[in-house]
Amino acid sequence: AKSIKINFGTNRVVLGFWVIFTPLVARIPKTVYFLTLEAISVGNQRIEVLDSSSSGTKEGNVIIDSGTTLTLLPQVFSSELMSVVSSLINAVPIKDPNELLDLCYNFSSDFNIPEITVHFTGAYVKLSPLNTFTRVSRELVCLIFKGFDQSLAIYGKLMQMNFLVGYDTEKQTVSFKQIDCTNQ
Numbered sequence: 001a002k003s004i005k006i007n008f009g010t011n012r013v014v015l016g017f018w019v020i021f022t023p024l025v026a027r028i029p030k031t032v033y034f035l036t037l038e039a040i041s042v043g044n045q046r047i048e049v050l051d052s053s054s055s056g057t058k059e060g061n062v063i064i065d066s067g068t069t070l071t072l073l074p075q076v077f078s079s080e081l082m083s084v085v086s087s088l089i090n091a092v093p094i095k096d097p098n099e100l101l102d103l104c105y106n107f108s109s110d111f112n113i114p115e116i117t118v119h120f121t122g123a124y125v126k127l128s129p130l131n132t133f134t135r136v137s138r139e140l141v142c143l144i145f146k147g148f149d150q151s152l153a154i155y156g157k158l159m160q161m162n163f164l165v166g167y168d169t170e171k172q173t174v175s176f177k178q179i180d181c182t183n184q
Contacts, residue, residue, distance in 0.1 A: 014166035014175040022123035024172045025060030033167060034060035035174060037153055039119040042084045046119070049077055049153075062120075062153040064165070064174060070101075070146045072154040078102070078147030085143060088114040094140065101134075101142035108139060118159070125176050131159045 025034040036059050039048045049058055073081065082103045086093060091111040096104045105111060113129040133141045144158045166175040 014164045014177045016177060019175050019177045020123040020125065021173045021175045022120035024167075024169070024174055026172075027060040032063045032065065033174065035062050035064055035155070036060060036121040037062040037118065037155070038121060040081055041115075041117040041119065042081065043088050043114045045084050045088075047077070047080050047084060061151070062155050064155045064160075066157045066160060066165075068154050068156040069158055070144050070154075071156040071159050072146050072148045072150070074151055074153060075147040075149055077153075078145055081145055082143070082147075085114060085116075096136065096140070096142055098136065100146075101136065101144070102147060103145075104136065104140050104142035106139055107135065107141045118155070123174075123176060125159075125163075126178070127159060128162065128178075131161060134158060 022035050025036055027034045037049050038058065039046050041047070049061060086103060089105065089111050091105045091109040094104045094106055096102075113133055116127045116132050118125040118127065132144060134144050136142050144156070162179060162181050164175075164177040164179055166173075166177075168175065
């Protein structure tokens with residue numbers, strides 16, 4: 001079973017070894033939490049986020065949201081990411097019959113999922129295959145990044161699975177610690 005734990009109050013702070021922190025960025029609206037996404041690495045290829053905002057800065061270019069399932073990326077960045085991921089997988093992509101996800105493969109194919117790391121300011125979040133591909137049907141797995149026509153990205157809940165994610169509004173940080181939530 002897949003699970004996400006949410007802690008409030010004094011348990012909101014994630015402690016221990018291997019905890020990484022990234023600053024919260026103050027932006028409007030104040031009802032969501034903004035972080036700065038610098039790049040995403042696939043294998044040893046780092047794909048830099050280009051500034052496409054009207055403010056002229058990358059700062060606060062991603063919303064972290066446990067209510068959004070997929071991770072949504074600006075279309076140009078997403079296309080480059082899909083191209084790199086696809087080039088590192090030794091299998092033929094298959095069209096998603098639901099036409100929701102952009103890069104899918106036959107699950108029975110023998111292919112290795114490349115290592116993907118999300119680079120926030122000061123925090124490099126190494127994702128597992130569970131955080132990057134989802135099983136859409138018995139035979140089909142799809143990459144959970146989705147391109148959309150906005151300059152702002154959304155870091156969705158599938159990428160947060162098996163992580164303790166702490167929001168410290170006093171210190172203005174978000175922390176990540178990889179764990180196995182099924183054993184908690």
